[in-house]
Amino acid sequence: MAGHNLQVVELKLAKLHAQLAQRLLNEAEKKSLQQTIEKLQAALDHQRTARELDPQNEQYKQDARKTEQQLAQKMTEKGAQEEARADKTLDNPDPQSWETKQAEEHLKTALADFQEAKALDAQNQEAPRAKSALRKNWPTFSTKKDATSSSKPKKRLRGIPTRLSIITNRPWTNSRKRSL
Numbered sequence: 001m002a003g004h005n006l007q008v009v010e011l012k013l014a015k016l017h018a019q020l021a022q023r024l025l026n027e028a029e030k031k032s033l034q035q036t037i038e039k040l041q042a043a044l045d046h047q048r049t050a051r052e053l054d055p056q057n058e059q060y061k062q063d064a065r066k067t068e069q070q071l072a073q074k075m076t077e078k079g080a081q082e083e084a085r086a087d088k089t090l091d092n093p094d095p096q097s098w099e100t101k102q103a104e105e106h107l108k109t110a111l112a113d114f115q116e117a118k119a120l121d122a123q124n125q126e127a128p129r130a131k132s133a134l135r136k137n138w139p140t141f142s143t144k145k146d147a148t149s150s151s152k153p154k155k156r157l158r159g160i161p162t163r164l165s166i167i168t169n170r171p172w173t174n175s176r177k178r179s180l
Helices: 002-028 033-053 058-091 097-120 126-151 160-168
Strands: none
Touching: 002 033, 002 058, 033 058, 058 097
8 A cells, every 4th residue: 555655756757857847947938048957957857857766757758858959059159159269269379368268168168068068868869969079179279368468578576575585684574572
């Protein structure tokens, strides 16, 4: 009797997870790319839970697979956007150091997005092509970053405490005594 009740509860819980996933998928259609990805990830979590609770239900398996494909497509799209942001900086002949750091972060994010897209959907042909193109451009980025960092003069630190320690031959300390 208890085993039967457990099965009934699991089936109802699976149905609730599937309904929550469907609601999230409907909401995802009207959102920005980042919000869509978040909604798809949440929906996929619910679908996977439903699939685990009711492994005989083929609809849950198909829904989860379809959401994985949609999420992979959106992750590929996001990766392409991140790569385009980095390319804007790479096209700049003399980028600032913060711009090159930001471009490097965009490239890292793009690579992670492409890897996640490939992990979600092995049939996704766009993600591996974009990932390999990104890796081909990475040396260009590194070379450009090294060239810009070596061409700029480095700012000299004021180093007043260092000069004082050299003159007095003792480590620099704050001359004011702390009152207790």
